Amino acid sequence: MDISRQSTELPEENERGPRARTRRLMLKTAIRLMQAGLTPSVSDVAEAAGVSRATAYRYFPSQAALVDAVVDEALGPILKWKDRSPDAGERIESLFRTSLPRLDEFEATFKAALKLSLDQWAQRKSGAPEGEPQFMRGHRVELLRNALEPLRVQLPAEEFDRLTQALSLIFGIEALVVLKDIWGLDSKESEKVATWAALELVRATMRHKNKEG
Incomplete structure (x- = not known):
């Protein structure tokens, strides 16, 4: 997959504990996929991030919730x-x-x-x-x-x-x-x-x- 040359870097946050790190990993993975021109589902992001689907859906229960979080991150x-x-x-x-x-x-x-x-x-x-x-x-x-x-x-x-x-x-x-x-x-x-x-x-x-x- 060709990744867009646009930046995929997001401002670093204070991450505390595995839950925060997992959520951050999913957001970074989602924005990487979206910068490549995709509109990924929660399952797509889970697979790309190496996270189980069950875990992914605990953080983002729907595609809309995932994309909304990514947009907020990108708006920065x-x-x-x-x-x-x-x-x-x-x-x-x-x-x-x-x-x-x-x-x-x-x-x-x-x-x-x-x-x-x-x-x-x-x-x-x-x-x-x-x-x-x-x-x-x-x-x-x-x-x-x-x-x-x-x-x-x-x-x-x-x-x-x-x-x-x-x-x-x-x-x-x-x-x-x-x-x-x-x-x-x-x-x-x-x-x-x-x-x-x-x-x-x-x-x-x-x-x-x-x-x-």
Whole structure:
């Protein structure tokens, strides 16, 4: 199997005891497989990691639970992002500058998670019996709301939500799919376009507010 050249290294944690080490081994194995373009099942990861299936399912009872844990690991510093600037534009730029290189580094992993989400949607759409729990995604909502917090008191709730929703279209792996796979941009160019678009949305919203005011 050809492994992607994208990094499979994750931040080291304080591991205590065999349970923590086993879980860590499974996560590292899962992200290695996902960086290779796969969307592994719990059994796939157990086999690749040399762990029994019974043990693997004690840690991750479903594929959705496994992929959710891997995504959180891959997001890493994005989930810890904080910015105290009173300027929403500066905070949005900070969030994009922090997030997009990380999304690019673990691009294959996030695409594998996206594939799982789309596959589950297709199964539900076809009326197939529901099997594993649904893989839920949604970190971007909280992150964008935090970035836009300075505008919460300046904008009506409806406009605040609309801006957050609009930004969510260009914040995430989907934006890289469009910019890199469709437009053929490289990582740096993709980051510039996405960040520019985000800042323009914020500026346009504020111009509209000031014009009305």
